[in-house]
Amino acid sequence: MDIFKTTNGAVRGFRASDDIVAVLGIPYAAPPFGSHRFREPAPAEAWTGVRDCTAFGPIAPQSAELPGSPAWSPGDEDVLTVNVWTPSPDGGSLPVLVWIHGGAYAFGSSAQPDLDGEALARAGLVVVTLNYRVGFEGFGHVPPTGGVVLPDNRGLLDQVAALRWVRENIAAFGGDPDNVTAAGHSAGAASIACLMVMDRARGLFHRAIAHSPAGIHYPLDVAAATTREVAAAAGCPATPEGLASAAPEVLLAASDRVVEEYRRDPASGSRHYDPSLYAPVLDGDVLPVDPLTGLAAGAGRDVDLLVCHTTEEYWLLDAVGSSAKVTTEEQLARFAEDFGLPEGLLDGYRTALPDAPVLDVYLAVFGDLLFGEYAHRLVERHARGGGRVFRSLFDRRRTGPHGTVRAWHCADVPFAFGNVDKECVTFLIGGAPTAADHDLARRMVAAWAGFAAGGDPGWPPYDAVRGQSKVWRTDECDAHDVPAAPRELWARAEFPLLRP
Template sequence: MLDENTAPEVRTANGRVRGRVRDHVATFRGIPYAQPPTGRLRFAAPAPASPWDGVREAAEFGSPAPQAQIMSPGPAGNPETTGDDWLTVNVWTPQPDSAARLPVMVWIHGGGWMFGHGGDPAYDGTLLAREGGVVLVTCNYRLGMEGWALLEGAPANRGLLDQIAALEWVRENISGFGGDPHKVTVFGQSAGAGSVAALLAAPRARGLFRRAIAESVTGSLLSPELAADISGAVAAELGLRPIVTDLAAVDPEFLARTGDLVAASLPERAERWGAFAYSPSPYSPVVDGAVLPRSPWEALAAGAGRDIELLTGHTRDEFRTFAAARLGSIGDDEADTALSALAPEPGGAPAFRAAYPGATAEELYLTVTSDWLFRMPSLHLAECQSAGGGAAYVYELTWRSPGMGGALGAPHILDTPLVFGTFTADPAPFLFGDPPSPRARTLSELVRARWAAFARGGDPGWPEYVPPRRVTQILDNDPVVVAYPEDASRRLWERHRFDQLPLASIWQQVSD
């Protein structure tokens, strides 16, 4: 067990780093995996980090990338950028010894591709590293226009390229921290899960991880046409064009705030952007034909994940997080609009209503938005993985949050505090109460143990998801294994194909 008074040192490819020990886990913070993406490197693919002399103190997290403010997991808002060294990794290890060969878990944070950072207290890796016997890595990557906008003169999916560069750093350096570079699990939630799905389909990421955990996968991948139109809308707020030469002089933090304006107006853009206007963020990976040649669902069905074990799932009441302020007041008009825009064919809105007889307008609204944005993309990822010959495991989190008197049900992001056990960091106090109940802590211990077991051996402790049985782990006070429980939605979406979303005006021209 590590001595609390020691400051362990590890040699990386770029130089030595000195960490700190807390609760018998060594932590190394703010290690560069790429050069700061500023100046001539702004909007470029990540460049290898520069070496340093001597020992670099790894006691502080690197600066968060420029953040949006329209969405925030807590009352304090999102953090300010404090420097230009955004592209850094953080490592928690119970045994910083190259002989340890522990499994490695690399966390890709969520935040709608607009906010978030690897140093968020909600992602503190101490418990997962110590109890799970793993080396835990978090990273920062570029957000918003910096990382995800389709711009003339820049490679697409720069945020995804950052994540791949972080995984390459792990492959080259993690053995010195006690990790096994051949036993890497990449995992993430929401936009992080969407990133994990994209990594499964990205040729440059092949061989960088052995297993993947995708919690609440987003289904809103963009076509080049839609991505270009969205970038043009953000740039137009500044009177500029979506090209590197126009945007290079704009302060990165100011550019991040400009994306907030478009995010706030998404519902007004449904006629042009179609279903994507129901997403909470104007950013998403783009199926560009190079970094991301095809959608994750298509890639997995074709066998891209045959050599990778996949664990994926969702919460039962995903969209209640985003509709929290309107719960109890969502009526027929909102339900009709959402069903018309999102309900899958064949049958569309009438078939959706028939599948849920007796459901209120609000219940229909919440079900179709939860299905479209998170539940069915997650389920289809498992279906496609199984069809392509790979191993898939599925869960549904049904534990009811006490937040808002229980009105939230089991909402989006409920799983993150359970995985990390970080009940004092936002948004956990709102979701779990302060302090959380003993049953919440017991469930957290179970989830951490299952995730760590999967990272160690590719088996989370329940059977694979294989049609027609579709075995699913229910995560609740009394965990049980059942057939996939949301069968009405599964059947409605059975023939739907999650793929890159088109520009609605182009789609209308094709339909006509």
């Protein structure tokens, strides 16, 4: 039976395969436009009859066009939807995994082919993916004016609304609402860390998986300054009324212009290197505290956490041209100054990478700054706060036609989803998957399924004494084989990373 009853009405899915039913594009909140724009997500309207849910819903406003994924166009409004894959359409009570996509809080969607939940569902999970507001619509600060106060972190509030939908509806799809794992990658992983310290999300999930969490959060003054820049580029006042008068596509184009200005100006500070305008705002309300501080104080101690990052994160950002090139010692020194890196850190990396060109030293430092070191600190702070946490590293490499294929950002996701055969991941993994790649994917899927089912991914939890990690490779090498990043060099670096 491929018809399911939700709190808003009945939905019809389809057989993705003989043993898996997929139900796509189910609204979990009202379209966030018109009177709902820049506000907390409102309940979705109910419908009569059976709603056909056999295709993904439209994606949130964004200018990016990702391979194999749909593009957004003005007029696409029903963007707050979830998708479900279930191996148990006739009942049961299976563990649930809810996935939050990445994309620098500015792009991405649940319709990306590498996020197909069929393989994970076949491993015994009910899999849910979701869309949420990104860019200015989701994370832009709207200054309070004339008594009008609009919430920050609307993208996080969308994620909370989707998790509430799961709690209220997932039993109809064979899932257990009391056994929910929230998972995500990059901005999605950092969103998970935020949800762990948010009162609004408390009790909505019981375990968490964070792959390559990005350690950027903005205080209100930085978020407000960004709004002024975007509003000026859009030709509108930086007020609730002025910003609402600018259509989503106008704010998108304005954001892109501001980003391009940072890219072109080497003197523009830290945003020159990776000009991400949007991130969770430390507003003291929706996000009361940065995740590192909150977790260390025990805010998420009841949630088991699994953290993973790749060993060569930033090489992908360089390969796709989203990061400034740093190829001289002078540029490298300026980079360190712009980010306020501790004295001696660059020298430590040069010692650890004695024959590496300047670009590789820069990429290694930047990857640890944004992802690797932040992931380490999430692990340590959660453990310090009394939580149970598991740490892992993705270090899979191969030799391709153009040289070594690195263990870079995003490369772990198709393995964990079991989607290494998807055409859209060929670039990420360096060609067609080998038998060893399929074996690695099976092991990573099993680890996620085991963790989601009962909190056991297959290796011991982290403790401060042993500091053990699982290393994902095609040859199952021992964790101690991985060259350790010079972590002691980061001891004096302040996190969260506050830019610019």
